Amino acid sequence: MIKIKTTDRYNITTLRSFMTNILSLFAALVVIGIIFLIAGVNPFYAISEIFSGSFGSFYGIKETITKAIPLILIGAGLTLAFRAKFWNIGAEGQMLMGAVFATWTGLTFGEALPSYIIVPLIFLAGFIGGGLWGIIPAILKIKYAINEVISTLMLNYICAEILTLLIVGPWKGKTRFGFPGTDNLPDSAILGLIPGSRIHYATLILAVICAIVLGVIIYKTRFGYEARVVGENPDAGRYAGINFLKTSLILMAISGGLAGVAGVGEVAGIHHHLGYPASISSGYGFTAIIVAWLAKLNPLYTIISGIFFAGILVGGDAIQISLGLPAATVEIVNGTLLIFLIMGDYFLNHKITLQFSFKH
Amino acid sequence: MEDIIISTLQRAMVAGTPLLLATTGEVICERSGILNLGVEGVMAMGAVVAFMVTMTTGNPWLGVLAALAAGMMFSIIHAFASVTLQANQVVSGLAMTMLGLGFSGMLGKSYVGKPLSIKMEDWVIPYLSDIPWLGKILFSQGPFFYIAIFLALAAWFFLEKTRLGIQIRSTGENPKATETQGVNVFKLKYLSVITGGGFSALAGAHLSISYSKSWIEGMTAGRGWIAIALTIFALWNPARAIWAAFLFGGIFVVQYLLQPLGISPNFLAMLPYLATLLILLLISLKDPKKLNAPAMLGEPYKRGER
Numbered sequence: 001m002i003k004i005k006t007t008d009r010y011n012i013t014t015l016r017s018f019m020t021n022i023l024s025l026f027a028a029l030v031v032i033g034i035i036f037l038i039a040g041v042n043p044f045y046a047i048s049e050i051f052s053g054s055f056g057s058f059y060g061i062k063e064t065i066t067k068a069i070p071l072i073l074i075g076a077g078l079t080l081a082f083r084a085k086f087w088n089i090g091a092e093g094q095m096l097m098g099a100v101f102a103t104w105t106g107l108t109f110g111e112a113l114p115s116y117i118i119v120p121l122i123f124l125a126g127f128i129g130g131g132l133w134g135i136i137p138a139i140l141k142i143k144y145a146i147n148e149v150i151s152t153l154m155l156n157y158i159c160a161e162i163l164t165l166l167i168v169g170p171w172k173g174k175t176r177f178g179f180p181g182t183d184n185l186p187d188s189a190i191l192g193l194i195p196g197s198r199i200h201y202a203t204l205i206l207a208v209i210c211a212i213v214l215g216v217i218i219y220k221t222r223f224g225y226e227a228r229v230v231g232e233n234p235d236a237g238r239y240a241g242i243n244f245l246k247t248s249l250i251l252m253a254i255s256g257g258l259a260g261v262a263g264v265g266e267v268a269g270i271h272h273h274l275g276y277p278a279s280i281s282s283g284y285g286f287t288a289i290i291v292a293w294l295a296k297l298n299p300l301y302t303i304i305s306g307i308f309f310a311g312i313l314v315g316g317d318a319i320q321i322s323l324g325l326p327a328a329t330v331e332i333v334n335g336t337l338l339i340f341l342i343m344g345d346y347f348l349n350h351k352i353t354l355q356f357s358f359k360h
Numbered sequence: 361m362e363d364i365i366i367s368t369l370q371r372a373m374v375a376g377t378p379l380l381l382a383t384t385g386e387v388i389c390e391r392s393g394i395l396n397l398g399v400e401g402v403m404a405m406g407a408v409v410a411f412m413v414t415m416t417t418g419n420p421w422l423g424v425l426a427a428l429a430a431g432m433m434f435s436i437i438h439a440f441a442s443v444t445l446q447a448n449q450v451v452s453g454l455a456m457t458m459l460g461l462g463f464s465g466m467l468g469k470s471y472v473g474k475p476l477s478i479k480m481e482d483w484v485i486p487y488l489s490d491i492p493w494l495g496k497i498l499f500s501q502g503p504f505f506y507i508a509i510f511l512a513l514a515a516w517f518f519l520e521k522t523r524l525g526i527q528i529r530s531t532g533e534n535p536k537a538t539e540t541q542g543v544n545v546f547k548l549k550y551l552s553v554i555t556g557g558g559f560s561a562l563a564g565a566h567l568s569i570s571y572s573k574s575w576i577e578g579m580t581a582g583r584g585w586i587a588i589a590l591t592i593f594a595l596w597n598p599a600r601a602i603w604a605a606f607l608f609g610g611i612f613v614v615q616y617l618l619q620p621l622g623i624s625p626n627f628l629a630m631l632p633y634l635a636t637l638l639i640l641l642l643i644s645l646k647d648p649k650k651l652n653a654p655a656m657l658g659e660p661y662k663r664g665e666r
Contacts, residue, residue, distance in 0.1 A: 039466065087450045140637070144644035149397060149450060150589045151640070154633040157582055161633075165626035289454060328465025328577065335401075335458030339441060342452055346445040 003355040012348060017296060024344030028337045035332060041323050050333075053318025054311035060318075062197040065204065066270075068310035070095065070262035070284040072207040075291030075302035076214050077258035080251050083218060083297050085231035088252065090137060090152025091259040092285030093159035094130040096277055098260020099267045100163055101129025103171075103182055103274040110186035118189045119202065119268075126264030127257040133159060134256015138248040156285070160277040167274055182274040191269040200269025203261070210258055214299035227251050259285065283331075287313065290338045309334075368617055369497045369610075373505055374571060376609020378403070378563035380508040382587035383594060383601040384515045385559025390591060391519060392552035393532035395658040397453025398438050399560045400584025401460020406431045406561025407568035408464040411471060411575040420480050424565050431561020432554045434460065439553040443546055446660035457584070465577045476573040480504075504566040511559070515598040528552055532654030535661045545661060560584065582633065589636045593643055595652045611635045
């Protein structure tokens, strides 16, 4: 008779953690392959198309880095929130609010100001917009015990409607010929691109710096320590006199603020005006959740996992065109990767042994 | 004027029906201690499967059964992750939402925008439907309306009055103690998650084959998330879920009533989500001890740790 015995594993090395992630991703790819097979697509071809579409060409790599910018920014911010077990599902809305604030600032002050003033200003405005939208659920959670998963999600829907209301109504641009959308930002507020690409380098540099600084905040500062205690052992945190409201407000201001900065990049770097919510974000706020999880909630690693998932987004677009698959395919790929990543945690935290015993 | 009020209330009942089904399912699931944030995804799966089967076979009841089966099978993923592997239930639920929305989009790709010509006949209750006002609002509705109310009441009876129901509730309160009494806690959690999934899928089926009679991607429009909020608002009691759901049905419908008054449609579209926040705010004014939340909700349970 075979018995499966599981025991807790206490000393988890970085290598084991890394290998578990790799194996989880591999297992997920096998399942994704099976799904492709059922959908009538050659799985080897489809999966190789995803990766050759994103990393296999110069154009693909440029697009991948472009899409990695918001994913790194949002993903890094989410690692901080998730460490405190603050389940911020509202990055999508926070990103849009950042875009709204930045657009207003750019359109209002952009004409009169030189680039070196207006660009930092719109980034600041985006951070404030996203941060304000982020601290609402923090207040609701700490003061009124409202589940943050629901409140952040509801705020996503609300923000999308506010944005649409603005672009079809008061903010509708004269140059849009009656179509929804604001006018373009003045040239001084538009972010420079790496020639021949859509990579707005200012935001890219900002994203990498933010990921590094957040790593320092989480592992080296008192605030980072407090945020981790709030998540891992709230009772001990209360006993130690940690101010939950203050901690939550700050971490959600950062998490939401970084999502807002991502929104600034999309508006000022790519679209140059505020359009429909779906055109500004193709679900970055949700994909970034998996980015944060794959990075094992370490903001530094979001640079790598952000590029990886940006690759999946770009490759997903590529196979939509070449294989005629629906847009939802990317969501299946993302969902499968996420569920395998969290399932993998079980094998990271537990040692599983098979025991053979022979009964007479 | 009278006609407008009656037809508004009638439509509020229709709009509240999927919320009631999904909320009842989530109550059963959460009572066992498992938080399922995948409602939105399971609902989308139910919607697309019901639509496809109804369109192909011409029989809406087969569509309903297929949706039920699909929703229950799909929910096994969440049960396996959160019960057997003790995974983080919040993240597992999010993955379920992604998967459900993704699969439904893929499956339903060739069905987008096709109208469904098959109609489910309204169940007009003899005599009761002749009552002025109430007759039209409550007793001449589509089958899903009656099914939803019946299932909510049945779920209430099941959880409060039957042995199995009480065991499920105590699983959510104190799994260790429940297990020492010889109850298989894992089995009950599986059962609750899968049943809850079936309910969510029924909600989706109502949306696609009865409410809008069409399928488009993302047609669940956050109703799954609202159902999770309504679970709290209903204080984890399926009987309370009935009026909570129909109140929200009213909020969904009132936007069409206010639109001709010149109020921005985008503002009106915000109402259900704003109302969800407002209602959670109201409930938070209550004494948390009276909220009735399952004590071990969302906490992974490790078997054999006695």
